Amino acid sequence: MRLLTHNMLSSNIKGVANGFPLRIEVEKVVEKQVDFNADFLKNMFAKIEWKALVDASRSMGYSELPGDANPSMLDSDDFLQKFHHALLELHLEEGALVCPETGRKFPVNKGIPNMLLHEDEV
Amino acid sequence: MPSRTAQIRFVSSHPEVYEPCDDSFALVDALLADRTNLLEHRPTLCMEIGCGSGYIITSLALILGQEANGAYYMATDINPHAVKVTRETLDAHGVDAELITTDIASGLARRLAGLVDVIVVNPPYVPTPEEEVGRGGIASAWAGGENGRSVIDKILPIADILLSDKGWLYMVTLTANSPSDICRQMRQKGYASRIVLQRSTEEESLHIVKFWRDFDTQGAASDIYSVKKTGHANLVESLLSQCSQLSFWRHNNGNSS
Structure with missing residues (x-):
């Protein structure tokens, strides 16, 4: 699971008002290189909850992202490289995503988050 | 030249996962036929709802290939076995997608609203007794309830939430699902539609329908x-x-x- 996906996931439990962002519990992180694509990053920047990405990347052991970001930074190659690495190259391979409101854990196995709910959570 | 669709011999399998069949082939053929338009569309996020064996999302990634290198792929399935098999199928073809085990797009719809440029769906469309819907396992790949519409009618409003302004939805339907009624419903949400491929097999008559937001229609x-x-x-x-x-x-x- 890339942090791009983490940035798009919320707790879907019935009655949870503020299910974003899910806290990350790390067992295993892997890094996989992917081609750098500045256009993709520029397209996605406005859609990313920056603080959630910063916190998520820190919990995965990467603390190079600036705490605040604004669109003018997209002109900086150094910034784009860091954004690229955090968003697309860090994978949570094993661990869990934790609902910020209820503490319910959604397991992540082999890089795949399982967001299926129990009957009493739907 | 490398193949532009997934190779059946590289598609992984599991006893609880639906194998690629006529409906899957029809959807991939429709995507292949629409390739030029898809490339001009320049999608950023593409998504499959109900990825099963992974044949379709893998094929979509291969069809768009390097020429759409700004595209990212996501796929969901309610069946955990299916998501694992999809991972193996993607890996075997050297392409990648983000995978999530979830019911349609549960957990994604809030943040992904309005961001998805292409959605592909081969839904469970077979008319069955209503109680067969949602039993899990391989039945979730085909059990469609009354007129095969139970799950389709849940997917459509979610697809409407997820699709970007320029978003396209490709969906497999059966004559028994009454595609014209589905198109009418989507028209009320402001979508134009076209049957991009029609194919009769021994068992069923398949229609692949493409939907897009039609601002003239909305007007x-x-x-x-x-x-x-x-x-x-x-x-x-x-x-x-x-x-x-x-x-x-x-x-x-x-x-x-």
């Missing part, structure tokens, strides 16, 4: 509603319904005479 729909606001709506609507009833009556009358 036309809002024209009707603006009439409504002026107070003539009831009159107009009752006239319209009388006209259609009348023509229906005439038609029937003609048949019986």
